[in-house]
Amino acid sequence: MARTLVHTEPADVTLQQALEALADPVRRSILREVSTEPDFTRACGTFDLPVSKATASHHFTVLRAAGLLEQLDRGPRRYNRLRRAEFDARFPGLLDLVLAEN
Amino acid sequence: MARTLVHTEPADVTLQQALEALADPVRRSILREVSTEPDFTRACGTFDLPVSKATASHHFTVLRAAGLLEQLDRGPRRYNRLRRAEFDARFPGLLDLVLAEN
DNA sequence: CCCAGTGTACGATGAGAGTCGAACATGTCG
């Protein structure tokens, strides 16, 4: 795995970036799924996604770059946390719309 | 022009549709520009856009289909109205983020 | 009636994004 995990602060994310990241249904499903459990309890591989491992990895990278996910390596697994408060402070209401999507 | 102007109610718009429509910078600039003046006072051709006439027409169609614009033909011109209240009722806060974009 | 102005429709093009399989790096455990 990449030893250097680069994170983007939600404060530094543009609306363009945010909307592009959220415009993909797979990425929104990741966000909804990670929101249902405590921080850093879901590894990337535990998500039920209709795409290959390589594609899933790509989506996690995009979400991290958009300030939506914080990731933490523990052993061979990479755990995720939804940056709910910070992202909501940057784009009020936007994340709520995604999480409320049925 | 197409004599039959088909509009989509914001209530019938999916989050996917909304995000896709808003993920384009040209379309967001149209929304911001139309928001600065009274309803049905801006014709499609009066917007300052960095694209051709054909492309601009396409963007207006997308915005109308996403429940963001209502259009009205008067003479040879097509006037626009931002469906602010209705769209905000469907996706609270989303349009505000776009209009607040500097 | 003709002409200018507004906007759409159509076909083609190019760039970008999502997707995948395979190979690779890293960590854990027996």
Added chain:
DNA sequence: CGACATGTTCGACTCTCATCGTACACTGGG
């Protein structure tokens, strides 16, 4: 050490979307 699991990287492919030029439809005014 060796086998296995997790996740990334790479190259390639596909397909959608934004874009444009051109042609067309419609309106209003001389």
